[in-house]
Amino acid sequence: MTATASDPLLSPFPEGWYFVTSRQSLEKAKLIKKTWMGEDIVVWSDDSGRVCVAEAYCPHLGADLGPDAGGCVRDGQLVCPFHGFEYDTTGQCVANPLGPPPKAARLRVFETRDIAGLIFAWWGFGGRPPQWHLPAEAPDQTRWSNFRVWTTHFPGHPQETTENSVDLAHLSHVHGYDSVRRADPLEVDGAFLRSCFDFTTTRRIAKVGRLRFDVTANALIYGLGYSFVEVRLHNIGFDTRLWILATPVDGTHINLTLVSQARPIRGAKRRIAGLGFLPQRLRASVMNKFVIHFEKQDVRQDVPIWSGKQYRSHPRLSRADGEIMKFRAYCKQFYPGPLTVVENQEKVAR
Ligand code: FES
Ligand SMILES: [Fe+2]
Structure with a gap:
């Protein structure tokens, strides 16, 4: 999609629930890093199936938490490759190999929703919480084929x-x-x-x-x-x-x-x-x-x-x-911020 001088572009990130990954892919990969809604995120699950979608950089000194940079999941917790801080699926740092985990070390997390094994996360303007919800009931799976x-x-x-x-x-x-x-x-x-x-x-x-x-x-x-x-x-x-x-x-x-x-x-x-x-x-x-x-x-x-x-x-x-x-x-409701539309491509990139 491109802009013209007279017709502004839509803001590229309307507020809402967006697909992140499937539970099946997550079980296979254990830890996924991807770019989603203009940010790098990591996704993992603990042993009870609680999924965490979080920013991909460590609140300690900013290391990349993705698998290619050495991030990994151990006992359901995300382990930072730099100093070994561990995060649970609420985003809280719960272990530090060199001392007590700092309380303030907390990943920014996105609220998630699982519908029939499809994982969605909420992206709100200015980080605000969900303003509405996906359907409460997942569609019935009786007699339906696999995905x-x-x-x-x-x-x-x-x-x-x-x-x-x-x-x-x-x-x-x-x-x-x-x-x-x-x-x-x-x-x-x-x-x-x-x-x-x-x-x-x-x-x-x-x-x-x-x-x-x-x-x-x-x-x-x-x-x-x-x-x-x-x-x-x-x-x-x-x-x-x-x-x-x-x-x-x-x-x-x-x-x-x-x-x-x-x-x-x-x-x-x-x-x-x-x-x-x-x-x-x-x-x-x-x-x-x-x-x-x-x-x-x-x-x-x-x-x-x-x-x-x-x-x-x-x-x-x-x-x-x-x-x-x-x-x-x-659609207007999904652009609640001041950036309902942006005037040119340069602003979109910001
Ligand atoms: S940067 Fe992650 S533990 Fe230090
Ligand atoms: Fe079509």
Whole structure:
């Protein structure tokens, strides 16, 4: 996303909950360091599964706590490679090999939330605490396939990627969907937004041929970092779902993570209509493989547009655009600070 003289850029870090990593990746790596919301953070978990997302530099003398610099996790505590201070998952220094741990040695931590093994952290303006919450209940996992996860990285902004859920016009033009229509009026309630629409799409599956899907997509959005889309494939008797998680990295680039799942619809009348070519025992995991494949295709069609576009604060809309300005009004709450917009690229970098 670039700025023009007349149209300022959005602040690159809207307030909200943003995806950090999955519990599965964390269990594998033990300690993760990454750039997230313009800062370097470390992430680890103690033996009881409490996750800590914290600044990546030691409050003692500033050593890098990441694994490449020698930081490690021992007995659930993060150990600094420089003088060996140890931190628990509240961020407090609890051990010092050379004497009593200084009380004031405390990592700045971010509040976390785990939804079905996906770990999110709150980023607030000026470090303020959460102003709203992700859904209280994690989606039920009964009969759902395992996750498939894919992340891509490109120049972009989470408001621009999330806006596509209300931009129904692009669905036919960019993705070739047919019969796109809003199924329910757009719903906004505080930080929550729901956008539900129907469409049909024809997809080519290797060795199978072309298949038509009748789809209802119900996007449940909690801020600009968390979109959860329930996707019902009516004519083949499958439910699929997808988390679309945009996370600002450094002020210009974002990571976009897709997490997909599928399950057969219980009692579906038309379970395998159009899918007779697949083995009788069609499994949710097979379907999920298609889901992530199709979603990746869609994202790859969107990325060049997201990466190259200029933010238009006063877009010249057509009647067919529908709800774009309603979405923009919803987004305002995520820029509570004085830096609602910044005037040029230089300021964004600060
Ligand atoms: S800088 Fe971390 S213990 Fe000294
Ligand atoms: Fe799209």
